[in-house]
Amino acid sequence: MRITNLNEKLQYEDVWVVAEMLLDKIHPVTYELLGAARALADYGASRVGVIVLCSKEPENPTDLFAFGADKVIIVTNPQLKGFLDETEAEIIIRLIEKYKPEIVLGAASSRGRALIPRIAVKANCGLTADCTELGIDFESGDLLQTRPAFGGNIMAIIRSPNHRPQMATVRPGVMKSITPDYSRKGEIIYEKAKLNNQAAFKRIIESITKEENAVNLTQAQIIIAGGRGVKGAEGFDLLRELAAKTGGAVGASRAAVDSGWIPYEHQIGQTGQTVQTGTYIACGISGQIQHLVGMQSSALIIAIDKNPDTPMMQMADIAVVGDLFEIIPALVREI
Amino acid sequence: MKIVVCIKQVPATNEAKIDPLTKRIVREGLKAVMNPFDAYAVEEAIRLKEKCGAEVIVISMGPEKAQRCLREAVSLGADRAVLLSDRAFGGSDTWATSYVLSKAIEKIGQVDLVICGKQAVDGDTAQVGPGIAAHLDFAQATFVMKVEKVDRRHIRVQRMRENGYDVCDIKLPAVITVVKDINMPRVPTLKGRLASDEIDIPIWRPEDIKADIEKIGLDGSPTRVVKTQPPKARSRKTIRIEGSPQECAKQLAQRLREEDSISGANI
Ligand SMILES: Cc1cc2nc3c(=O)[nH]c(=O)nc-3n(C[C@H](O)[C@H](O)[C@H](O)COP(=O)(O)OP(=O)(O)OC[C@H]3O[C@@H](n4cnc5c(N)ncnc54)[C@H](O)[C@@H]3O)c2cc1C
Ligand SMILES: Cc1cc2nc3c(=O)[nH]c(=O)nc-3n(C[C@H](O)[C@H](O)[C@H](O)COP(=O)(O)OP(=O)(O)OC[C@H]3O[C@@H](n4cnc5c(N)ncnc54)[C@H](O)[C@@H]3O)c2cc1C
Numbered sequence: 298m299r300i301t302n303l304n305e306k307l308q309y310e311d312v313w314v315v316a317e318m319l320l321d322k323i324h325p326v327t328y329e330l331l332g333a334a335r336a337l338a339d340y341g342a343s344r345v346g347v348i349v350l351c352s353k354e355p356e357n358p359t360d361l362f363a364f365g366a367d368k369v370i371i372v373t374n375p376q377l378k379g380f381l382d383e384t385e386a387e388i389i390i391r392l393i394e395k396y397k398p399e400i401v402l403g404a405a406s407s408r409g410r411a412l413i414p415r416i417a418v419k420a421n422c423g424l425t426a427d428c429t430e431l432g433i434d435f436e437s438g439d440l441l442q443t444r445p446a447f448g449g450n451i452m453a454i455i456r457s458p459n460h461r462p463q464m465a466t467v468r469p470g471v472m473k474s475i476t477p478d479y480s481r482k483g484e485i486i487y488e489k490a491k492l493n494n495q496a497a498f499k500r501i502i503e504s505i506t507k508e509e510n511a512v513n514l515t516q517a518q519i520i521i522a523g524g525r526g527v528k529g530a531e532g533f534d535l536l537r538e539l540a541a542k543t544g545g546a547v548g549a550s551r552a553a554v555d556s557g558w559i560p561y562e563h564q565i566g567q568t569g570q571t572v573q574t575g576t577y578i579a580c581g582i583s584g585q586i587q588h589l590v591g592m593q594s595s596a597l598i599i600a601i602d603k604n605p606d607t608p609m610m611q612m613a614d615i616a617v618v619g620d621l622f623e624i625i626p627a628l629v630r631e632i
Numbered sequence: 633m634k635i636v637v638c639i640k641q642v643p644a645t646n647e648a649k650i651d652p653l654t655k656r657i658v659r660e661g662l663k664a665v666m667n668p669f670d671a672y673a674v675e676e677a678i679r680l681k682e683k684c685g686a687e688v689i690v691i692s693m694g695p696e697k698a699q700r701c702l703r704e705a706v707s708l709g710a711d712r713a714v715l716l717s718d719r720a721f722g723g724s725d726t727w728a729t730s731y732v733l734s735k736a737i738e739k740i741g742q743v744d745l746v747i748c749g750k751q752a753v754d755g756d757t758a759q760v761g762p763g764i765a766a767h768l769d770f771a772q773a774t775f776v777m778k779v780e781k782v783d784r785r786h787i788r789v790q791r792m793r794e795n796g797y798d799v800c801d802i803k804l805p806a807v808i809t810v811v812k813d814i815n816m817p818r819v820p821t822l823k824g825r826l827a828s829d830e831i832d833i834p835i836w837r838p839e840d841i842k843a844d845i846e847k848i849g850l851d852g853s854p855t856r857v858v859k860t861q862p863p864k865a866r867s868r869k870t871i872r873i874e875g876s877p878q879e880c881a882k883q884l885a886q887r888l889r890e891e892d893s894i895s896g897a898n899i
Contacts, residue, residue, distance in 0.1 A: 379798060379800075382762070382774075407794055410758050410759075418730060421727075423725065424726065424855070426756065445756070447643075447754050450862075452863045453859070454861075455855050501799070503798070504796065505797050513794065567668065576893040594863060612870075616873065617872075617873045617874075618872065618873065620877065624877045630881070632885045
């Protein structure tokens with residue numbers, strides 16, 4: 298909604314989180330979003346609401362109270378099993394119109410990145426993507442949203458002064474959940490979904506879930522990434538060993554993906570995923586710009602390369618000079 | 633079938649240099665190119681055209697020089713191109729950008745399918761595709777990795793999720809956004825190059841697409857970029873570790889422990 302005066306603005310109050318659902322289960326990123334929402338609500342003395350859309354009653358919705366929610370709005374409908382963007386958007390828009398939240402947060406997941414922009418356009422409000430920091434402007438009370446753009450090369454601070462609600466997405470792994478307090482109580486509200494012919498937009502024929510440890514690069518605290526220097530699929534077995542030992546995930550450069558050594562889901566960079574991890578270990582990756590834009594915001598960057606003068610070795614916080622086929626097995630033994 | 637492909641012109645990162653002090657990419661003076669993901673959108677449209685017959689129209693909102701990307705798409709096989717260019721469009725956020733593109737799509741008329749890239753490498757939001765679908769009230773499928781089949785009423789796609797993919801039938805008209813593994817873009821033929829040199833690219837202004845002037849540009853945009861700043865520089869000096877593999881591994885493991893990198897490790 299476009300806001301024309303202060304009275305209108307004041308009608309919008311709560312901080313909402315759109316729960317990230319995965320086959321009727323609440324995905325952990327929801328708790329991270331709740332942590333951020335709680336802090337914003339505390340600052341503005343307002344309440345935290347969570348929107349849960351599911352095909353059947355979710356298990357333990359009261360856990361959401363422990364993680365900071367004051368109110369949980371549940372919409373169940375058998376059709377909401379798979380992800381129907383158009384339908385979910387319509388339902389949430391109606392809830393927004395009814396309850397008038399001031400802020401709405403969603404996950405910048407493949408689902409959130411499809412759903413939230415559709416809602417924002419139809420609800421006529423601004424949406425900031427992939428926020429890394431959220432705060433409240435002291436004077437105006439507006440949400441200040443910080444986000445990286447241009448592959449992490451600039452940080453933009455964004456505001457939506459004349460529209461409510463103010464919407465933002467946040468990547469998994471960026472915000473922190475609060476320590477759960479299971480004595481916290483809240484209110485559960487059931488809302489009905491009138492589905493009309495919305496479902497005609499899309500029919501999900503089947504959902505394929507890859508069992509083999511799903512590549513969750515954006516949530517990993519440590520990423521072991523390999524490039525052309527890894528020399529083959531067997532080389533990646535070595536990286537997997539190190540990843541297993543450190544509780545990390547395996548990433549790759551485009552050169553490694555294009556050589557067919559590892560699937561595209563692992564690719565990091567301009568045409569792959571952008572990660573912002575705790576520790577990034579680049580093994581045999583020279584560090585061309587298109588790769589760097591996908592990982593340079595990581596907290597600690599380590600490079601292992603035979604050649605000490607590559608861009609990656611120069612940008613790294615720790616540069617280990619040597620043959621990765623000797624160093625990695627030795628490292629696996631050391632930790 | 634009528635297919636519209638949306639192309640954004642972005643600064644080329646290929647030739648970018650790294651600032652030795654901040655260890656960040658220097659953006660100034662970069663050449664403008666087609667957003668890399670949009671090349672896959674163009675390719676998919678041309679493949680659909682070859683398979684089931686379609687008219688492919690490429691559109692871009694941007695400065696006049698954004699024509700170059702449109703010509704590139706024509707050299708690859710797009711039939712027509714339209715540039716949306718006007719001062720009044722400047723400063724549009726994703727809400728306003730998707731509004732302008734949706735008005736152009738309405739003017740083109742009878743469009744069955746809109747194809748966008750997964751995201752632009754500069755603005756990086758991935759919001760414009762679903763935004764267009766919302767303005768037009770079209771169905772949508774994002775992060776599409778494969779188009780399985782198309783008939784007059786539906787398109788069957790595989791759309792990517794974090795841990796797999798969905799196969800879905802989407803009602804036409806629809807908007808899809810595509811990821812890199814959907815195809816391998818072709819290179820232009822000589823004939824295509826000649827065609828692209830000759831083609832006339834009309835420029836549409838707000839009045840041409842009946843855009844509400846209050847919904848475009850900076851004033852029509854709900855979001856405001858208040859400030860941009862460089863991210864915190866990597867202030868650390870590079871520590872170099874050299875020596876025998878065992879020695880290197882020992883030192884590195886030591887550092888990892890000091891940095892608390894492997895506290896979550898399942899050792
Ligand atoms: C439009 C566009 C988009 C792109 N998108 C991406 C992207 O998303 N992601 C991406 O990664 N790239 C991308 N690229 C490609 C990028 O430009 C580089 O070609 C690619 O990143 C190089 O991969 P690499 O570093 O693994 O290979 P190389 O540059 O070949 O580097 C291999 C390194 O391994 C080292 N090495 C070799 N053997 C050993 C050994 N035994 N021990 C230790 N070190 C060893 C070498 O010294 C070298 O430094 C893109 C390019 C373009 C044009
Ligand atoms: C630093 C910075 C941060 C920004 N942050 C936000 C923000 O958080 N929220 C917001 O609403 N706006 C934001 N903007 C504005 C936004 O970048 C512009 O609206 C831009 O026109 C489109 O967004 P995008 O680059 O993210 O495109 P994306 O949504 O990532 O692009 C997806 C696809 O849409 C199509 N497309 C996008 N733009 C065009 C175009 N001009 N012409 C034709 N097709 C196109 C292409 O197919 C492209 O592959 C930001 C701008 C800057 C400079």
